[in-house]
Amino acid sequence: MEEIIRIQQLYKSFGTLEVLKGIDLSVNKGEILTIIGPSGSGKSTLLRCMNHLEKADRGSISIDGQYIGKAEGKDGKTVYRSNKEILTICRRLGMVFQNFNLFPHKSVIENLIEAPVKVKKMEKEEALLIARELLKKVGLLDKEKAYPNQLSGGQKQRVAIARALAMQPEIMLFDEPTSALDPELIGEVLQVIKQLAEEHMTMVIVTHEMNFARDISDRVIFMEKGEIVTQGSPEEILINPRLPRLQTFLNKVV
Amino acid sequence: MEHLNYIMEITPYILEGAVFSIQIYVVTMLFAIPLGMLCALGKLVHFKPLRWLLEAYTWVFRGTPLLLQLFFVYYGLPFVPVIGVEFSREMAAFVTFILNYGAYFTEIFRAGIQSIDKGQYEAAKALGMSYPRTMCSIIIPQAIKVIVPPLGNEAVTLIKDTALCSVIAIPEMLKNAKAVVARDAAVSGYIIAAVAYLAMTFVIINIFKYIEKRLSYYDK
Ligand SMILES: Nc1ncnc2c1ncn2[C@@H]1O[C@H](COP(=O)(O)OP(=O)(O)OP(=O)(O)O)[C@@H](O)[C@H]1O
Ligand SMILES: [Mg+2]
Numbered sequence: 001m002e003e004i005i006r007i008q009q010l011y012k013s014f015g016t017l018e019v020l021k022g023i024d025l026s027v028n029k030g031e032i033l034t035i036i037g038p039s040g041s042g043k044s045t046l047l048r049c050m051n052h053l054e055k056a057d058r059g060s061i062s063i064d065g066q067y068i069g070k071a072e073g074k075d076g077k078t079v080y081r082s083n084k085e086i087l088t089i090c091r092r093l094g095m096v097f098q099n100f101n102l103f104p105h106k107s108v109i110e111n112l113i114e115a116p117v118k119v120k121k122m123e124k125e126e127a128l129l130i131a132r133e134l135l136k137k138v139g140l141l142d143k144e145k146a147y148p149n150q151l152s153g154g155q156k157q158r159v160a161i162a163r164a165l166a167m168q169p170e171i172m173l174f175d176e177p178t179s180a181l182d183p184e185l186i187g188e189v190l191q192v193i194k195q196l197a198e199e200h201m202t203m204v205i206v207t208h209e210m211n212f213a214r215d216i217s218d219r220v221i222f223m224e225k226g227e228i229v230t231q232g233s234p235e236e237i238l239i240n241p242r243l244p245r246l247q248t249f250l251n252k253v254v
Numbered sequence: 255m256e257h258l259n260y261i262m263e264i265t266p267y268i269l270e271g272a273v274f275s276i277q278i279y280v281v282t283m284l285f286a287i288p289l290g291m292l293c294a295l296g297k298l299v300h301f302k303p304l305r306w307l308l309e310a311y312t313w314v315f316r317g318t319p320l321l322l323q324l325f326f327v328y329y330g331l332p333f334v335p336v337i338g339v340e341f342s343r344e345m346a347a348f349v350t351f352i353l354n355y356g357a358y359f360t361e362i363f364r365a366g367i368q369s370i371d372k373g374q375y376e377a378a379k380a381l382g383m384s385y386p387r388t389m390c391s392i393i394i395p396q397a398i399k400v401i402v403p404p405l406g407n408e409a410v411t412l413i414k415d416t417a418l419c420s421v422i423a424i425p426e427m428l429k430n431a432k433a434v435v436a437r438d439a440a441v442s443g444y445i446i447a448a449v450a451y452l453a454m455t456f457v458i459i460n461i462f463k464y465i466e467k468r469l470s471y472y473d474k
Contacts, residue, residue: 053376084384091382101377104474105396115381118391149473167381 001028004171004202005050009076010059012045019045020056021226027171030200034213036237037223038249043206046223047173050204051093052086063089063171091119094164098176100156102148108135108159109144112166120167127166134162138192154185161192172196174205210253214238222246261442264434268446271430274344275416276454278426282351282412289352290359295389297364308360315357321418324350328422347419351412358408366401367393399469406462413454427451 005027012020019042027033035043048054049061052068058076061068068086069078080086103111112131116122122130135141138158148156157177164172174193178186190212196203197216207213213220213234220237222229230243241247297308315323328346332338341349370393378388420429427447434443 051380053379087379087382087384090380093380095377095380097373097377097380099373101371101373103374103377103392103396105399105472114391115378115383118387119382147472163381 001031003027004029004064005204006060006062007046007050008060009071010046010049010056010061011076012042012049012054012056019226020049023059023226023228025221025228027202027204029170030202032197032203032205032216032218033221034205034207034217034219035221035223036207036210036213036249036253037221037229038252041223042226043223044175047095047175047204047206050173051090051095053095055080063092091167092169093171093173094167094169095173096157096160096164096175096177098179100148100153100160100180102156102160102163104148106147107144108140108146108148108151111148111159111163115163115167130168131162131166134165135159137165137195138162139188152185153181154188157181157189158192161189161196165196171202171204174203174207176206176208178207178209208253210238210250222249224249257442260438260440261446264438264443265446268427268430268434268443269450271425271427272450272454274419274424274426275413278344278347278351278416278419279412279454281348282355283409285348285352286355286359289356290363291394293356293360294363294367297360298367311353312357312360315354316361320350320354320415321421323354324418324422343419343422343424346422347424351415355408355412359405362401362404362408363397365404366397369400370396402462402466402469406459406466409458409462410455413451413458417451 003026005025007023007025010020010023010025011018023042023046025046035046037043045054049056050063056069056078058071058078059069060071060078062070066089067081068089069080071077072079081089103114106114109128109131112134113124113127116127116130117124132141132144135144138161140155140158140162143151143155143159148159151159157180161172161177177193178189181189186209190209193203193205193212194216205213205216215234217234219231220234221231222237222243224245230237230246236242237246238250241250293308293311296304299305324347327350328341328343331346332340374392374396375388378392383391416426417428419426420432423429427450431443431447435441
């Protein structure tokens with residue numbers, strides 16, 4: 001198993017609130033990892049530390065052996081690479097947000113080609129080709145000229161997934177991709193993620209959709225109060241949970 | 255008939271003044287917009303001294319009357335030790351107007367930029383975009399839509415503010431109209447000037463309406 005994300009002794013506080021308390025975690029290539037846990041347990045923060053949307057205070061993060069931030073000295077304070085280098089390393093990760101965060105002033109196709117053309121300096125023709133391929137994959141080829149506000153929530157999220165994929169990332173991070181959606185639109189988004197799973201995309205998914213987590217995950221992590229409480233296969237964590245805290249949490253969600 | 259002749263006689267003189275009014279209008283817009291944009295971006299930078307400097311700038315120029323600023327730059331500045339510079343009347347007006355309107359535009363642009371959702375920055379960063387690239391391609395284009403209506407208001411106010419230049423004896427439209435009124439003891443001069451101001455306002459309002467319409471191709 002080849003390790004692609006490695007996190008060691010990660011600590012993060014917002015003011016006096018300690019949100020991550022010494023997280024150790026590694027993700028293997030092709031692995032599908034889901035993170036579950038109560039609200040405020042630090043799931044999003046952990047995910048956002050992986051692509052540097054949040055800066056951890058202490059500990060190390062590395063992507064495929066290249067560190068973004070490295071713990072140094074005896075207090076383990078994180079020392080970061082230059083922003084430019086981090087941006088380059090983090091291009092290997094794509095991210096999908098709960099609120100889509102599509103660019104409202106750009107059409108669907110422009111949303112998809114923006115980063116490949118401007119960041120990767122890809123030829124526009126090539127970017128368009130890839131973008132259309134991806135739109136086909138998420139079932140929205142007919143929407144390429146639409147603006148985000150003309151789409152349903154489910155469609156927006158599928159565009160957001162396609163936009164992230166347009167940068168050809170090796171890892172996809174999902175932060176509650178279906179939490180902002182009406183129940184009848186959740187299925188179409190999960191379907192797209194399942195398709196990625198079949199292609200062995202490495203994925204880290206924060207979700208409250210327990211059935212989905214059970215079906216798709218190789219490994220499930222249960223977080224509470226900034227710590228990884230337990231982890232294991234979907235059977236161990238979701239079907240036959242042993243830990244009382246985990247049982248309580250699962251009973252509340254379902 | 256005689257009255258019409260009179261009007262035909264004084265109009266060219268009054269409109270001569272409009273040349274300067276339009277000149278200072280265009281110069282102010284041309285320089286104050288980029289100045290405001292740069293200062294707005296400067297206010298968002300984490301470097302504190304720069305932010306304080308810009309806060310002081312906008313505070314002073316928005317917190318004192320434009321009229322006072324005009325007096326100060328033209329009459330007062332030559333007497334200030336060290337930086338004492340003497341501008342021509344026109345130059346003094348240009349400098350004052352650019353700095354004054356730049357301060358208002360700074361605040362309008364800053365508010366516009368800050369109204370853009372944090373998620374937009376995050377999405378851009380997650381796609382590998384640098385901060386300057388994010389500002390240019392994602393944030394500022396969206397902010398413009400927010401900025402245009404208040405900018406249009408200022409643009410209309412500026413037309414009327416150009417009349418203030420008469421106080422430092424620049425022969426702009428109001429000053430010429432006043433001269434005619436004083437000479438002939440007839441109010442027509444003012445009416446002609448009013449019509450000319452209204453015509454300019456009409457043009458500016460419609461330019462901004464057009465821009466707003468062009469920007470309405472998307473909704474948030
Ligand atoms: N930018 C921030 N500033 C201050 N506090 C923050 C910030 N971001 C998150 N927090 C706090 O950190 C804690 C953990 O937040 P986080 O978003 O990681 O939780 P979560 O597990 O994703 O919760 P949820 O399921 O509600 O999304 C919360 O108490 C939250 O209020
Ligand atoms: Mg969260």
